[in-house]
Amino acid sequence: MKNNIKLYVGLAAIALMASCKPEIVKEYETSNPQNVNFSKYIAVGNSLTAGFADGGLYLEGQQVAFPGLLAEQMKSYGGGSFETPFFSEAQSNGSGYLRLKSLENGRPVTESVTDKLAYTGAGVLAKYSGGEINNLGVPGMRLDHSGVALVSAGNMYFSRLLPDAEVGKKSYQDFVENRSHTFFSFWLGNNDVLGYATNGAVNDNPAGTTVLTNEQTFKAVYTQFIGKLTANGQKGVVATIPDVTTIPYFTTVTRKALLDAASAIAGQQIPALVIATKSGPRVATDNDLFILPFSSLAPSLLGKPNALQAPYGFHTANPIEDKYVLDAEEAANIKVHIEKLNAIIKQIATDKNLALADANAYLTRIKNGMLYNGFGISSAYITGNVFSLDGIHLTPIGNAIMSNLVIDAINAKYGTKLEKVDASKFRGIKMP
């Protein structure tokens, strides 16, 4: 009988080893697979494509830029190598950026990172010395400037990528052309609205960076650029322009917070804030959006008397300047304008059989917060995990989520099986 026992113990041991670890065979399903060639993917866009974060372009941000994460997922499906114009380790802080220095009573204090920068002179970054690149994102690039050669001279991120001979002579569209790509992502247009909006809907920059691009120009240039990118029937993905009025750059500094701070400094209750608008000064409401940098200007500006002895921001004779406020009318106009531009993007995507990542719809969804794998994401400054310290650009988590949005769009359009990026592996804001 002893043998029997051994037999059963033996059988049990075999069963144990054979089925110890469960194997999930389930794979996700897609329908309508099309022939998509990921072998040479290029990423066309602005700061969001380049990996700009925390008010600067630096190595860590570049490394988590959504095109790089996307390219990594493409590798299992015929994707080739994907080169990003990384800053070197010695110059890893690139243009410099903001970091959180401390929290004082729960209030964030930021400081600039000033070591390991890549400058060779004022406003001049060291040339990128590597070979051919796939991530062609240029911070600050506007759609309406994409065909203008002169722009490359005024944009240090762009001129960094060009040989001296081409600076000021090569437009972004020309820079992107002739790269024999097989697939592209295209996310331009944000700055055509953002430049205007972040300046409080005041167009005062002679370089044209604060213009609100009109529909006609937008449609013409978008059509032209996409025409070039799809000239050989290439497939690609385009993204919509997020409603900029939902980003922390505009939603963090509230009227109430300003009033409380001003009252505390003045030692008396300040009844109201007065802002300058296109139709004259008026009392601010909660629908008026103060820009994020105003939070650091406010303590010295608010209440400061002008020549008429009117205190800044408290009196119609000395209102808060228009450029610091996106007032309710301006915000509403911008929202409508973005919808019109997004309609153009969607139409062109449909016409050209391109995938559409609706960044605008997604941002609207997370505006008030949602849970992603057990952690909260929202458009809230710092705590929302998605937006970096500049209140405009994405954190690594935000980039990973953006990658997944793009991946979903590509899979939905082309029936591919690009795998999702595990966004929970990435970080939000670094805390001191």
Next chain:
Amino acid sequence: MKKILFALLLASPTLTFAQGSQVNTQGIRALGMSGAGSALFVDETSIFYSPGALAKATENSISIGASAVMYRSAFKEVNSNVQHDTEFQISPPFSVFASFGPKNSWWKAGIGVYTPFGGGVNWGTEWPGRFELNHLSMRAIYIQPTLSFKITENFGIGGGFVYNIGSVDLSRSIPVFDQNGNPGRAELNGIGTGMGYNVGIHYNLEDDFAISLSYRSHVRTKLEDGDAVFTVPTALSTSFPNTKFSAELPLPSSFNLGIAFPLGDKVDLAADATFIGYSIYEKLVFDYEQNTPVLSDTEQIKDYENALSAKVGLNIHANEKLDLRFGTGYVYTPVRSKYVYAETPDNNRVMGSIGFTYNISDKFDFSGAYTLQRIIERTTTNIATGMSGTYKTNIHAPGISLTYKW
């Protein structure tokens, strides 16, 4: 640049607690039949399975059993082919049962110390659900003094008082990041107690047919003064103070019907059906002693359903010395799809078991069993965390016990 105008608000960690993790390894004889046998076995383990049967045992006995429960769970996030596995670890449930009383009397007393609930999973800190759970181990130890009486030769009744000592130890990552980009961590552990009872009747027709009915009450286990320890960046240390917490974990009641009858000279069949009152587990509330704007008390909806399990097994009396056993069972999960958490990625489960008892002498016997439970693959999106993916779990539980009779 100094921003003076707003304060931080972070979401409090909600913490999880396992429960649908029941693996019954109290009696190694029954384990060999997938948990069937409450009507068949009339011995010291009846303290747990059928208190009414205890008085019918002809001898006094004590048994000590232990098993090695191994949960192996795997997870694949939706739209991903990357499988994440739990780390290999063994939870060692144990049981001690002893019965005393005059020989051939109308009564018997007994005491059982056993672990009806418990288990452990360790997903680690690098899986997609790390903000939901890193690791959890939890155990409920029931101490049950019992009295059993024979009303007639064939009819027994019994009951016991249950005192539960429960322990929980869990950790999860929290989404605040240090200078290296690593997330913070919350670790909670504590011990709680609760009370309940176990009653049952047992009836048999000579050596022919036997039936057992038993009811184990629910036990509300209250944890007080558990320790909550947070590892967070320095700037947030006042927001996440190390503090105490309390929580209440209701362990479910169960109503069990067992029958047993001979299929032949040497073969007995036993079948058990158990109704488990899991609907008591509606929510899990954590009450932190010290709250801050970011560390508030949490409430997590569980909304368990009542569950049902059915087990059937054969006991083969191979010879004077040896009994062999086989069994199989099916358990309907109490966990609704949208409330599947990583702590107990539960679903309906199937199980198969083998076991034996070897009589070393008149005084000693030795039993062994092995059961494999397979929790059926389940694809789900959790309503509270947003986690979406497929879970699959195998549970292996070999066990042994030694009985001394006098």
